[in-house]
Amino acid sequence: MLRCLVQEHPKLWDELLSQAEFAYNSMPNRSTGTSPFHIVYTKVPNHTVDVAVLPKCNSRSAGQLVEQFTTMLQEVRLKLIESNEAYKAAADSHRRQRIFKPGELVMVRLRRERLPPGTYSKLGRRKVGLFPILQKINDNAYIIDLPANFGTPSTFNVTDLSPYYPTDDAATTLSAETADPSMVGES
Structure with missing residues (x-):
């Protein structure tokens, strides 16, 4: 947004930052259906900022405003949850x-x-292994028995792990000491 506002004058970005912020906060949000300005200040923003000190008073209109604001916040929360x-x-x-x-x-x-x-090569192997799982942290993270010379932490996200299916019915065992570090794909 700033790039569009400054155009040929990029050094003036700090002078236009407040305008960009006001424009962003005035536009309706896709998730909430209303603008951040409306959520915070309970009304559509004015184009000129009016600063006024409100006296302390108990009025019916103030109570209605509070009820409208509370209702609007509940609707925004529901829209955010749905989104x-x-x-x-x-x-x-x-x-x-x-x-x-x-x-x-x-x-x-x-x-x-x-x-x-x-150590990374574009032409190197994408998947290396076979490595045994040492520990399950949760359904999304596992600690793998990697050799120390791999130079990477041994905790992996489940998206980076693929199950190994042996080609025959023979049992396959492998430890970190027998793994070949050249499988990483050094350049």
């Missing part, structure tokens, strides 16, 4: 639950940000 549920449903439609047990063998996806600088 969050819709976002969650959309995100959950792409998820699949995977539960691993300690001792189970998995393949690990090592992302670039997890590896020490200079």
Whole structure:
């Protein structure tokens, strides 16, 4: 928004920041259906700021204003809850639950940000392993028995783990000491 406002004068951004903030807070939000300004100040913003000291008084109109404000806040909360549920449903439609047990063998996806600088290769393997699961932290995180020379923490999100399916019925066991660190894909 600031880029659009400053255009050819990027050094004037600090002078236009308040205008950008006012414009942003005046626009209706997709989740709440109303503007942040309306939620906080209970009315649509004026184009010129009026600052006035209100006297202490007990009036029926003030009570009605409080009731309207309370009702509006409840409606906003309900809209936010509905919106969050819709976002969650959309995100959950792409998820699949995977539960691993300690001792189970998995393949690990090592992302670039997890590896020490200079060890990531675009052409290297994306999944390495077989590594046994040492401990389940929760349904979303596991501690893997990685060799110390991998240089990455051993806690992984479930999205970075793939179950290992052996090609035959023979039992497969593997420990961290026998793992080959060259499988990371050094350049």
